Amino acid sequence: MTKRDIQLNGGAGFDNDVNTGVSAKLRHFYQSVQEEGIPDRFMSLLERLEKAEQASEHVLAVRMPTNGR
């Protein structure tokens, strides 16, 4: 979601809001967090989840005769 989407959607949701002071501040605050982007921990978390899923599907597909331990 881009900054512009937020403004547009936020604006649409606030159709009766002429009090631009508070809503502009709210969007400004919110965007300041959004603009921090995606922390590395979440990228690596998703990669781990994906790998785990691939590995378990692989095990099921191959029907490994032993579990290796």
Add this chain to the structure above:
Amino acid sequence: MVAEDPKIDHTFKKELLAAVPNLRAFAVSLSGRHHVADDLVQDTIMKAWAKQDHFEPGTNMKAWLFTILRNEFYSQMRKRGREVSDSDGIFTSQLSVHPAQYGSLDLQDFKKALDQLPSDQREAIILVGASGFAYEEAAEICGCAVGTIKSRINRARNRLQELLGVTGEGDYGPDAHSSAVTKRAFAV
């Protein structure tokens, strides 16, 4: 290197990742603290991943994720009791942990005011005013009526104006001209 399994839904991962900045902003606004927020987002990602079979493609993934995060927030808040609420302004001391995040005093003041709202009002005004949801979607996420969302937003806005000493529109607008344009555009 493992060959990619075509069965794995990469769209799901992509959409999930794309929603993370918005989810984080919601989590920070809701919890008032960055580290609590990031833990919430992490729990949300893990829950969403585990439940991805329950997600119907083509439906509103963002709303689905926000619902998970919100449920997670309230269930953790119940578990921790009052620790999560920040009525004593504890978040102020957290600010020093992330000096870059609220650079301007203006944002810090807003953050303080936001944290003073009851959480039902806070989430309503955030979802509609910043996260980009329609009233109906926010009502669904919060499990209440559309009218309830609207009245919570009104109360939240009034309280914020009071706390921030905003007397009317334009005080904080980009400039008088655009404020007038906004007023015209949204006037009913």
